[in-house]
Amino acid sequence: MKILVTGGLGFIGSHTVVELQSEGFEVVIIDNLSNSSEEVMVGIEAISNIKPIFEKLDLREKSAVQSFFEKHHDIKGVIHFAASKAVGESVENPLLYYENNLSTLIYLLQELQKKDEASFIFSSSCTVYGQAEKMPITEDAPIQSAMSPYGNTKQIGEEIITDVAKVSNIKAILLRYFNPVGSHPSAEIGELPIGVPQNLVPFITQTGMGLREKLSVYGDDYPTPDGTAVRDYIHVVDLAKAHVIALKRLLENKNLEKVETFNLGTGTGSSVLEVINAFEKVSDKKLNYQIVGRREGDITSAYANTDKANEVLGWKAQSTLEESLASAWMWEQKIRG
Structure with missing residues (x-):
């Protein structure tokens, strides 16, 4: 069964491709390489002994998306990762985010609604909850006004999918995930940000390696x-495996609604300083960090209630924070080798 993974050479996408291939799916990857590298294909093949089909394509080009689906008309499901994902950058360049994250989704759905049946997994985010009033966050928590254009694109994306599913043969699962970290245990693939990392853990590991002089901790005056x-x-x-389980749920018609939503997290909140301390423990490195002002678009606290994913999907996160950080550190050491 042929599955399209957009953004399949990115951090979460590449790990999901590996898990799909290990479950016997034939994978086609679309990626424009704006925040990834074709070398990731080597890592995927090293782990799974299978080289997926790769099409370098920018999903913002509608005619290219149409041509792709004419060529690969037998695609049964799509896992859609391709998107810009940095909160801070989205505040500075909102139009980039609205174009990249919404037009690409629309063009994909336009092709899928031509099919008799299509299964669609959407890479959503806990940012749709804004600063939730209660912790841990359940799927029923109110969708707050977005704190950033990035968060807004995820909210609008979910609305677009829900509207289209009502009037088409598309069925979808929206996966709202919290903060993905770590790398594959083989250290063949991992998080490889281009330029200055926007996420905490790669910044930590790069500081640990001496590539960054110091780590900035944005704010120490939160009510935590x-x-x-x-x-x-x-x-x-853990996150990648959840995508495969969600996809199978749709393909096997086990979904109870046309569009279902699941939180994906560990259910445990960790502060920035707790992450730093955990990293120092697993790496035996002392990190140089300094407290600076808060960053626009950042919220105080977000951690998941995972009961629905645990019970309905039969999925549960397995790795601890220390295990996740140890794998991220192993990956960082390997690529800097």
Whole structure:
């Protein structure tokens, strides 16, 4: 069965491709390489002994998307990762985010609604909850006004999918995930940000390697136990496995609604300082960090209630924060080798 993974050479996408291939799916990857590298294909093949089909394509080009689906008319499902994903950058360049994250989704859905049946997994985010009023966050938590254009594109994306599913043969699962970290245990693939990392863990590992002089901790005046922001850090392999389980649910017609929503996290919140301390423990490195002002678009706290994913999907995160950070550190050491 042929599955399209957009953004399949990115961090979460590449790990999901590996898990799909291990379950016997034939994978086609679309990626424009704007935040990834074709070398990731080597890592995927090293782990799975299968080289997926790769099409370098920008999903913002509608005619290219149409041509792709004419060529690969037998695609049964799509896992859609391709999107820009940095909160800070989205505040500075909102139009880039609206074009990249919404037009690409629309062009994909336009092709899928031509099919008799299509299964669609959407890479959503806990940012749709904004600063939730209650922790942990359940799927029923109100969708707050977005704190950033990035978060807004995820909210609008979910609305577009829900509207289209009502009037087409598309069925979808929206996966709202918290903070993906770590790397594959083989250290063949991992998080490889281009330029200055926008996420905490690669910045930590690069600082540990001496590539960054110091780590900035944005704000220590949040109403949290140690004053730093709290997030739910989930191992990327756990996250990838959830995508395969969700896809199978749709393909086997086990979904109870046309569009279902699941939170993916560990259920535990960790502060920035707790992450730093955990990294120092697993790496035996002392990190040079400094407290700076808060960053626009950042919220105080977000961690998941995972009961629905645990019970309905039969999925549960397995890795601890320390295990996730140890794998991220192993990957960082390998690529800097």
